[in-house]
Structure formats: C-alpha cells, structure tokens
Amino acid sequence: QARAATVVSQIGLIPALRSQLTGQTPSAAIQAYSEAIADLFNLNDEITSGSGDPALSDEVRTLGAISRAKDQASQQRAILYAALIESAANDPAALADAGGLQALTTAAELEQADLMAFQASATPVEQDAFLSTVASPEVDTAQLLGNFISQAQNLQDVKNLSPKGSAVITPATAPDLWYHAMTDTIDRMRTIELQVAGGIVARSTMLQQGARESATLAGAVTAGVLLLVLIATLIVARSLVEPLRRLQADALEVASIRLPSRVAELSQSAEPDVSRGVEPIGVDSTDEIGRVARAFDQVHQEAVRLAGNEALLRGNVSAMFISLSRRSVPLIDRLTRMIDELEQNEDDPDRLSSLFAMDHLVTRMRRNSENLLVLAGEEPVRKWSEPVPLADVARAATSEIEQYGRIVLNIQPGIVVSGQAAADVVHLLAEIIENATMFSPRDTPVQLTGQEVSTGGVLLEVSDAGIGIPPTRLAEMNWRFDNPPLVDVSVSRHMGLFAVSRLAARHGVRVRLQAAAPQGVSALVWLPASLTGRESRRYIDRRSRQLAKESFTVLGLGGRRLAGRAGAD
Numbered sequence: 001q002a003r004a005a006t007v008v009s010q011i012g013l014i015p016a017l018r019s020q021l022t023g024q025t026p027s028a029a030i031q032a033y034s035e036a037i038a039d040l041f042n043l044n045d046e047i048t049s050g051s052g053d054p055a056l057s058d059e060v061r062t063l064g065a066i067s068r069a070k071d072q073a074s075q076q077r078a079i080l081y082a083a084l085i086e087s088a089a090n091d092p093a094a095l096a097d098a099g100g101l102q103a104l105t106t107a108a109e110l111e112q113a114d115l116m117a118f119q120a121s122a123t124p125v126e127q128d129a130f131l132s133t134v135a136s137p138e139v140d141t142a143q144l145l146g147n148f149i150s151q152a153q154n155l156q157d158v159k160n161l162s163p164k165g166s167a168v169i170t171p172a173t174a175p176d177l178w179y180h181a182m183t184d185t186i187d188r189m190r191t192i193e194l195q196v197a198g199g200i201v202a203r204s205t206m207l208q209q210g211a212r213e214s215a216t217l218a219g220a221v222t223a224g225v226l227l228l229v230l231i232a233t234l235i236v237a238r239s240l241v242e243p244l245r246r247l248q249a250d251a252l253e254v255a256s257i258r259l260p261s262r263v264a265e266l267s268q269s270a271e272p273d274v275s276r277g278v279e280p281i282g283v284d285s286t287d288e289i290g291r292v293a294r295a296f297d298q299v300h301q302e303a304v305r306l307a308g309n310e311a312l313l314r315g316n317v318s319a320m321f322i323s324l325s326r327r328s329v330p331l332i333d334r335l336t337r338m339i340d341e342l343e344q345n346e347d348d349p350d351r352l353s354s355l356f357a358m359d360h361l362v363t364r365m366r367r368n369s370e371n372l373l374v375l376a377g378e379e380p381v382r383k384w385s386e387p388v389p390l391a392d393v394a395r396a397a398t399s400e401i402e403q404y405g406r407i408v409l410n411i412q413p414g415i416v417v418s419g420q421a422a423a424d425v426v427h428l429l430a431e432i433i434e435n436a437t438m439f440s441p442r443d444t445p446v447q448l449t450g451q452e453v454s455t456g457g458v459l460l461e462v463s464d465a466g467i468g469i470p471p472t473r474l475a476e477m478n479w480r481f482d483n484p485p486l487v488d489v490s491v492s493r494h495m496g497l498f499a500v501s502r503l504a505a506r507h508g509v510r511v512r513l514q515a516a517a518p519q520g521v522s523a524l525v526w527l528p529a530s531l532t533g534r535e536s537r538r539y540i541d542r543r544s545r546q547l548a549k550e551s552f553t554v555l556g557l558g559g560r561r562l563a564g565r566a567g568a569d
Helices: 002-012 014-021 026-045 054-089 098-121 124-133 137-151 155-160 174-268 288-345 349-376 390-399 419-438 471-482 489-493 495-507 537-554 559-568
Strands: 407-411 415-417 446-452 458-463 510-515 521-527 532-534
Touching: 002 014, 002 026, 014 026, 026 054, 054 098, 054 174, 124 174, 137 174, 174 288, 288 349, 349 419, 349 495, 390 407, 390 415, 390 419, 390 446, 415 419, 415 446, 419 446, 419 458, 419 495, 419 521, 471 495, 471 510, 495 510
Parallel strands: 407 446
Antiparallel strands: 415 532, 446 458, 458 521, 510 521
8 A cells, every 4th residue: 555655646746757857868767757667566566465366466477577568668769769869960870879779778688578577477368469469560660670770880870771671761760760660569568568457457356356255255154153153152051041040949949948847847846757858959950050959959958857856856855854844843742732731730930931931932943843844845734624813813923933022913803814824824924023023123012913905805014113124135035025936055044035935925925025114124915815804703703702712722822821921921
C-alpha cells in the first residue's frame, strides 16, 4: 500500500515534471522519466507477494519482463531520436558520440534480456500472441534502422548502409522514420502488456473470488463446528447440571425432611432400628457426581446410625431413670408412712416440728424422684378417677415446697381438675412455686391465684417480688416451655424447667413467664378446658364431709400432717 501510494503521488507529479524538463538535455529527461517508472516496476513485482499462487507469480514476472522491454524500447526511441535530430541539425558526427552509442547499445541489450525473460515465463498462448502481434514492416524497419545506426559512424554512413529495397534514409527523414517505426513497435508491445495485465487481473479476480468462497465456506464450516460444539457443550452441561440439580434437591430434602423425620422416629421408638438402610439419592451415574451422591448416602446412613445409637443411649438412660425412680419411690413411701406414724404418736411440739421438717424433705425427695420419671417420659404414678378441687391441688403443691408459709392462695372456688392430670398439675405448680420462693426475699409473700377465663380453661398466676429475670433469658425460658428439650447435660442444670415443659406438653398446658410490677416475675399457667370443670352439687356435699380426711391423703400428704404443721407453726 505504501508503494502504491508512492506511485500514485509520482503520477500526479508528471505534469510538473514535464514543465521542469522543458529546455533540459535529452539525457536528463530520460533519466527523470526512468526514475519515475522504476517505482511502478517495483510495485508490479510485489503484486503476488502474499498470494502464494505460482501461476499468478509467473504472470507477474511476464508482465514485468514485457514492461521493462517496452521501457527499454522507449528509451532507445528517445535516445536515438534526440541524437538524430541533433546530428541532422548541428553536428553530422554527433551520432558517433560514445555516450549516445553506449546508451543505445545498453538499452538494446537490456531489451533483448527482458524479451528472453518474457519468453521464459510467458505461457505458450502469450508467446504466440507476442509473435503474432509484434511483427510488422515498421517493426522490422525499426530493428534494421537501429542496427544500422548503432554500427554507423555518422548519418552519411547510415545512408550508405541503407538496406536494399528500403526507402532512402536522409538526415531529414531519419528522425521521423525512426520515431514512427519504434512507436509502432512500442504500441504492439503495449498491446501484449495489456493482455498480460488483463490476465493478471482476471487471475487475481478468480483468486479473490475463490478466497471469498473459501472464506465463506470456512466461515460456514467454522460456524457449523461452533454450533456443534455449542450443542455438545449444552448436552454435556445438561448431563452435568441435571444430576447436580437432582443431587442438590435430594440433599436438601435429606437435610430438611428425611433425616429429621428419621431422627424423630428413632427418638420416639422404644426399640430404634439402626440397621434399616436409607433411601439413596436419585443419581445413578458412575461419574464424579454419582460418587458424590454415594458419599452423601454414606453420610446419611452414618447420621441415621449415630441418631439411632443416641436414641438407644437415651432409652437406656431413661430406663435407668425409671429403674432408679421406681426403686426410690417405694422407699420414700415407706419412710412417709413411718413419719406419719411417728407424727400421730408424738405430743412433744419440738419433736413434732422436727418430724414435720423430715416429712417436708421426704416430700421434696418424692418430687425429685418423680422428676426422673418425667425425664424418662413415664406417666405419673398417682392418678385418680374423680376430679380434684383446684384449691386442693394448689394446697398440695404448696405443701411440697420448703417455704410453704409464704404462699398466699386466692383460688376461685368450685373449680375441679381432672383426676388423671391432678398429680402432674401439682408437680408443675410445685416446681414453679418453689422457684418463686427461692429467687425472692424470704420475708415477702408469693401470690398464687386461680380463676376461670372467658375464653375457656383456668388461668393460674404465681407472682413474686424477687430480682426478676433478664428479657433474653425470659424469652429463652418461654421458648423452652413450648419446645421441651431432649435429655442432655443442660437438663441437669435446669431440671425444674425441663419437668415443667414436659408436664405442660403432656396435657396441653401453656406456661408463660413475664415481668411483674413493680418487680419480680409472674408465671402464668393456663389449664385447658379439657382438664378443668365445675363441681356438681352432689360432689360438693360429699367433698365437704370428707375434705379434712381425704383431700391431702389423695395427694399423698395426709390431713393430720397439714393440721399438725399449722399447730407447729
């Protein structure tokens, strides 16, 4: 492109070059034009530098050869024409000038060399076209005249050497005869040059079209290959994504549904089966994704096995709790009966007070033993077929704590609690009341109130004037009441809280802790309507006759014990 731009710029300077050469010597004009034409020859030689086509390269060499031969012929025409004019006008011996003859001879020799190069690279068709085109009397005349003049010493010798049958050459006719003869030769050579150039253009056009078609074909093939690659990539990606999605969905299902339900099943089962297998993830391939799925199945199986072992261990611990409680409860009952007998036969107030204190400790021991049954999930030992008045339940719960004298009862009369749940309600209230007395000043009362609510059921409230509970801890305890924890090390530190939550969950009781005004904590216990009711008239009459004797005996305390305690106090 740079050489083409140079050639174009030089062609644009030709009019100015002609003006500059006006009045200059012929040799200067020939030299100036030759330099301008040389760049064009160089440009022609580089036409096929990047084509890689041998036929086009031969055509370009043929064009360069015929173009240079034509240029040498043009230089001969200019050199000899100028010399003939100068010789005829001024110096008849100018033709013998060594420089002129030498330049003419050199141009003729270069022309022959270029024509030989043309013959070597041209096709047979181009050679035949050259022979048929560059053949005429004018060409022959120009060739003979050139040969004769190059051998002559002056114009007179040219006349003497005129060929037989040819026109007589005189100094006046020689310039025009030479110019017209060489011009005809140059035009014929230009005809061949244009034919070769046309062949180059045709060949280049064909190569360009072929390159365009090849590029189009290559583009189409490339696009097809890319489309195939894209389809193959989509197929491979789909084959990877689908198992991955299935693996993700099944893994999430295992983590959020299958495993928790299996763990819950094992936890609730009396004899958990840890040998049962797990449902595998629905990826059956043998590639890396399939191996990951199998590894996850192994993790799932191991998690189930550990959960089963934990359930077995928890079952064993529960069995130990039940065994320990069942061993302790009869002994506690015997001790209670012994203390009752001693209380009945004792008249000394001091000793009776000590027996009452022992009786209280035994009662607390019994409650702690029953806590073990609650931890193990066992049903209460004490159950009754008939309802128990709520007031008796509250008094029984009060009698099971150490500081029973601080409790102030305000229970709505006429309310009864189901006999099947009475013992658990006593246990639940005793834990809450004891907690209220332990975390409040010993000289302050603890209020226990109970009444029916319009929405159904009975609401019991235990309020103290203690130090209170931080809001975060209060929220945590309320959450524990609704979500009873499993048996772990935290149960040993908060056994009462665990027992209350388990007992409440067993009967649908709701327990809530809230801050009391102006200080302390208020525990709200809601007994559902299924556990409570109103006393019938016949039941009230019968209970009024047997209340002093039976109410506390039913709850494991004894009427005499409460009366004795009142007297001791």
